[in-house]
Amino acid sequence: MEWDKSASLLLEKVPPFVQKIVREKVETLARERGKTLVTEAEVVAAKDRFMGKSNMQATPAKKLIDNEKLSTLRKYPKYFDKDGNPVFYQVKTCRGAEINCPFLITDSGILADKIRKRLEELNFTEKLIDKIEGQILPHHTMKLAVSGCPNSCSMPQIKDFGVHAVESVYVDPDCECIECMKCVETCREDAITVKNGQVSIDKEKCVHCGLCAKVCPVGSIKAEEKKYRVMIGGKVGRHPKFALDLLPQADESMTLKALDVCVDIILSSKTEHRFRTLIEQEEIDKIKKRI
Numbered sequence: 001m002e003w004d005k006s007a008s009l010l011l012e013k014v015p016p017f018v019q020k021i022v023r024e025k026v027e028t029l030a031r032e033r034g035k036t037l038v039t040e041a042e043v044v045a046a047k048d049r050f051m052g053k054s055n056m057q058a059t060p061a062k063k064l065i066d067n068e069k070l071s072t073l074r075k076y077p078k079y080f081d082k083d084g085n086p087v088f089y090q091v092k093t094c095r096g097a098e099i100n101c102p103f104l105i106t107d108s109g110i111l112a113d114k115i116r117k118r119l120e121e122l123n124f125t126e127k128l129i130d131k132i133e134g135q136i137l138p139h140h141t142m143k144l145a146v147s148g149c150p151n152s153c154s155m156p157q158i159k160d161f162g163v164h165a166v167e168s169v170y171v172d173p174d175c176e177c178i179e180c181m182k183c184v185e186t187c188r189e190d191a192i193t194v195k196n197g198q199v200s201i202d203k204e205k206c207v208h209c210g211l212c213a214k215v216c217p218v219g220s221i222k223a224e225e226k227k228y229r230v231m232i233g234g235k236v237g238r239h240p241k242f243a244l245d246l247l248p249q250a251d252e253s254m255t256l257k258a259l260d261v262c263v264d265i266i267l268s269s270k271t272e273h274r275f276r277t278l279i280e281q282e283e284i285d286k287i288k289k290r291i
């Protein structure tokens with residue numbers, strides 16, 4: 001069957017190893033539709049039928065494409081669940097809750113589970129498979145991390161989407177400081193000054209670990225609500241970069257909203273660049289406004 005130029009161009013975009021199958025599928029459908037020439041419309045119709053997002057089962061051609069796309073990652077069990085289904089995101093957590101860590105603000109596993117659930121709801125893996133045209137490689141997958149305190153043992157600063165818990169503190173003027181100096185000794189950032197019963201905290205130095213509030217015996221320093229610092233676009237490799245600050249103090253729902261926006265940036269991009277590059281193209285301030 002003859003193909004016009006635009007249809008031929010579309011076929012050329014299909015990976016070479018499945019072009020023959022795709023050609024047959026398109027032509028079969030075109031014949032069913034009473035056509036003698038394959039145009040762009042026939043290719044699109046075939047794509048909708050065989051690769052569409054309906055409840056229809058994946059066709060052999062689609063399965064073949066997917067299997068080829070996944071062949072590199074199949075070498076690494078971490079990209080597949082126990083049933084062998086692809087999972088193209090990894091959410092690392094710290095072991096704070098498990099080891100009863102003295103620095104723990106919030107169990108990182110709780111937010112990590114919610115992040116995994118959200119990525120599942122968003123069909124991240126399936127959409128990524130559809131988006132990537134050739135083989136899916138490790139750098140295409142999304143790396144995430146959650147830590148239970150600013151010590152950041154799961155290394156959120158070098159992940160696409162990184163979070164650590166924070167606990168801001170403030171001085172309560174109604175509680176008299178007894179100058180025990182426990183807060184000063186505890187603060188590793190040297191952020192606290194106590195003089196003549198007056199306590200001051202240097203907000204530039206403070207990393208919001210909440211430890212000074214824990215040790216203050218009289219409540220002169222108090223902790224605020226536990227929140228999360230959200231960072232995006234960290235990466236290692238040839239040109240390592242630390243993540244950029246997206247939200248310094250976010251609650252859980254804002255954190256998940258930030259995740260939604262980041263996923264949208266990855267999936268809607270027409271390129272296959274690393275997430276950091278996409279952020280730099282989109283600009284961090286514009287991303288903040290979308291949350």
Ligand code: SF4
Binds near residue numbers: 094105152
């Ligand atoms: S990140 Fe903080 S809470 Fe988690 S293990 Fe490290 S020090 Fe402990």
Ligand code: SF4
Binds near residue numbers: 187188210211213
């Ligand atoms: S919250 Fe942590 S870093 Fe900030 S002042 Fe207290 S002990 Fe220091």
Ligand code: SF4
Binds near residue numbers: 194216217
């Ligand atoms: S721990 Fe509390 S009471 Fe002791 S010096 Fe610090 S603020 Fe004052």
